[in-house]
Amino acid sequence: MADAAEIKAAFRYQAKLLHPDRNVSDEATQQFQRVAEAYRVLRNARTRRSYDATTIISAPGNLIDPTDQSPEPLACSRCGKVTAQPRYLIFRIIRGTLLSTRKDAVLGIFCRDCADRTAIRASTATWLCGWWSPTGPYHTVRALFANLKGGEKPRADNLWVILHQARAFLARGEADIARALAEQAEAFAGGPEERAAIAAIVRAAGGKARSSPRLKNRWRPWSYAPVVQALPLAALVVGLGVAVAAVVFRTETDSASAAIIVRPAQAGEIRHVAVDLLKVRQGPNASQPVVALVDRFATVQVMDSVAEGEWARILTANGVTGYVPARFLFGGPGNASKNRWCADQKGEPPANGEVLLRRTGGEHRLTVKNTSGHDAVVRLKTPTGRTLMAFYIDAGANVSLPAIPDGTFRAVFASGRDYSRACGIFLENMQTFIVPTAQVIQATMQAGRQQLALTLPPVGDGPGESRTLPLESFLDN
Template sequence: MTTLTRDPKGYYATLGLRPGADLSAIKSAYRSRVKTVHPDRNASSRAREEFQRLMDAYAVLRDVVRRAEYDTTGQECMDDDEELAEPGSIPISCSCCGSLTAQPRYVVYHTVRSFLVWAKTGRLEGIFCRACADRTAVRASIITWLWGWWSLPGLLLAPLALLRNLFGGSKPKRENGRILIRQGRAFLARGEMEIARSLALQAARFARQPDDRARVEDLMHATRSVTDTRRLKGRWSLGGGVFLAQVLPLLALPLTAAVFALIATKPWDQPVSTSGNIAMRPVNVGEIRHVAIEGLKIRMAPIAGAPVLTLLDRFTTVEVTGDTDTPEWVRIRTPSGVDGYVETRSLYAGSGARFKSQWCAENRGGPPGTGEVLSRRVSGDHRLLVHNEGRRDGVVKLKTLTGHTVASFYVPATYHIGVGGIPEGTYRIEFATGAKYSRGCGVFLDEMQAMVLPVTLTFKYVAPGSARSMTSIAEISLSPAPGDPVQPLALSTERFATDD
């Protein structure tokens, strides 16, 4: 028996589809068509009639069982509560090859396609015979093996999809119970009582709803005269060549993951770490070195307990201006002109920018949340609205006129947030945009640009009895329109990351 491709009621034509379209295409076509034929948007005199016809078509085609009957018989669909042995009932056929099977199953196989930074899940579904189900499972797994691994989400979703396909895909109980009940009724109408009773026994394993259980009981009662207790041979158990074809690549997955981990970590080519102790190396006067630890203390004398002149941030570039009587200490000059002594092991030679970039990436931390306050030194009662209509995430800093950061917060791309807890005072607004924010360094690792607004914001105390209006809340935009008189000015990324 082959599946009919007729469309006597014009259901597929109403949706603008060819007969036999899958469920995803049906849903997509419905969402597109309903916008144009809805009476609220369509002024045609036939709008209500066209809308009702669209709803009738969608009601049949979105239902797995009713669509299968429509595709198989090309006639009006049977109702779930119609007579058990309706004359002329035709069993549901395989939606793939069109052959008649006594044990059809509605099966959903899962696919994953990766697009570098994101992954898209898909479904290959239908009412299958066992042979077509196996072929569809292999097809879904091949798609996932070829296209599912090329993004970080895909690395998580692809193994899950492969395992679900390996163990037979998803078999929704509600739909499969209804299919087996319909199939049993059709064989009962044809007088094939043994097959009808066996299908009723299979349907009992899927039926969970009270109405479905009642229909199974009716079918069991109608076939009570069958004395032969033999059942149909189960064709949906795991095993066979198809199972092995899917499980063997999965067994090799841990080895593949280990290879990728070795390639990613490159243990044979580890760069010098700037977060641990650094071996002492002789220094020469006039040599340029970089600070290897956070909060390096510049002392007045080459002694551990000598008074501290200032502190230096990690990766600060300094100049060696003299040596001492012991190789453990060296005299340096800071970028601000302060001369003092530090331990030689706290400085490293080489490319400061390369080591800093490496350290910032290794200490990136988790991605900040929307509106997350990254730092706050003082709190208050004022609020600020921030609009980031650009395509890159942003970090905003409120700095005093002397350059000290009062608060900093994270504003994702395309978001509009309100920030509270701002104390009274006058502040300069600095912000940076980019991707892959590093908590360890307070900078974006990719495409970072820093800006400063050419205006200041002043927040004043408001008496408790005074009325406050939302319209009086200060607002700033990280990407103002070209005609806006307040345009941000460029700022060096090093200056933005520095907190004086």
């Protein structure tokens, strides 16, 4: 986590880039206001804790595509194993700090074994730490009862999780499991459209078959976990003090935990990041220095599991090794999840001449003519490969762009179909190219305000034609 000095330095840098007196783009004022508001929240310890407490992983109902023709089975977010009966659960942890109450949550897609283990750990922490603030007892009792019932189970998210898993097993040819999962999903169905989706899976699985073996429901209400969680409550009811109850609870938890099959992240597993920006640290502790930042959906390899499975040592695609909380790693590579997210967040198609990205402004003007034969997203890059601005231009069109800064730039462009604003890529048939060296753009105020020109030539191997470019070089910012 960044300290106050790092936050202040980052704010000053962004404020300098986005201040309306310096940045003439249309979005500069709005972006500057957002940066100022973020700094107002983050510079104060109390408002920063409140912000962190509201930051959670996106619910699976927002990420699952019900029209996916070849869905991959969902894996447990704790152990990484594919489970026939996944559930999306939220467990609450309450910590009292004399004058304030901190409310945390552990959430994700769980198998039954990992759900029971997580419920015990969450309730243990709440029993020991939740009472010590004015509002702590109220929030502690609510959290304990929610965890005792197996955690919170959002109806819509669990419906789509179970239906996704049913489709995945149906695609594998395991119709009996798919049919049984569809029947379990009926408990979460709320309206006729959702019941119709369930019925469609049952029909695709061959209809209801009385003779086929039923899938044993792994989520029946009672197991050892609620019993272990309720032991302190039972101790309190019979009149034992808080101290005695805590000792009894810890003793019983230790003995019960010996029978739990713990499946932490295993060395060699491939997983992907499930949060927007994951901090990789030198050691398995939140106070350790940050050695790298990894984007959402980035694929990593698990090297080891430490701290009873709470932390995982990972290897990133850039060769960086460090530690991250294991709960932020979902099973499997992130390509499929990223593609689905890019499609869901793609936004409106760009218009001819629309500026999609601008990092700074200037006094020059650039006229662009597109003779490549393709609608294109063009990026102007510095000699170090950093993207300065990006804009969209139709095939055969001419556009004029103001506010070009001083510097030396090369133009690269991409063509394809179905552009995603969120990811900056075409979702289908994306190809990337570089404009010949002869068209390097050089702008300097020593020559006054310049009228610059750029032509996107046709793609080919001939003189003056655009050449293919690796996708990584186009995206490298």
